[in-house]
Amino acid sequence: MRKCIEAEVMDFADDVAYSVHDFEDAIVSGFVNLAEIKSTPSDTSLLQKIAEWDGSDLNASDFESALSRLRSNSYWLTSHSGAMKDQATLKNLTSALIGSFVRRTTDQTELANASEHLVRYQGALVVPNEVRAEIAVLKGIVSAYLMSDAKRQPYYQWQRAILSELADALLAANGKHLDTYCASAWQEATTDEQKHRVIVDQVASLTDVSALSLHHELVTK
Structure with missing residues (x-):
């Protein structure tokens, strides 16, 4: 059954919020080993676990590219000591990720829909595959280090x-x-x-x- 665009936006907002903030919480709690994901090659078990957790039409190459994009963010942490500087950087990272996910999805949705009035069933939310993959990677990292513990x-x-x-x-x-x-x-x-x-x-x-x-x-x- 097709969802109205408002429902699609709510689902997307949930995905963004939970993926980013669960990742943030897992880092603060010390469950995620940032050093291990500093330079992850394509054949590591981490990406395999992400693919197993996601279960969508995305593939290993999508996740590898997504992880590379995430790590290229200027606020990406390679360690977290709990110091104020690290805490501030982590907050900047969460803000940057949320802004990036929303901005790219908004741009793609506006391009894909002819109607200027995106309400109810007059349009559909279009989440770029790159955004889907990055969200899946964040969720998968938390799963690999925390939820599968x-x-x-x-x-x-x-x-x-x-x-x-x-x-x-x-x-x-x-x-x-x-x-x-x-x-x-x-x-x-x-x-x-x-x-x-x-x-x-x-x-x-x-x-x-x-x-x-x-x-x-x-x-x-």
């Missing part, structure tokens, strides 16, 4: 269980306990698929604290 799997399993139970409870609540935006979207939803999407959007918008609080209210009590 065997020691953290019990924690992730607990998180998944909490979110799954919360989503089921919100769906069963039939539109209750939703924020203003999602409550409106729920009222407009006419199919089970659309209602499930509303619940996913609601859960995705929650902070860790608010998700746990709502889970306690709807499930634990």
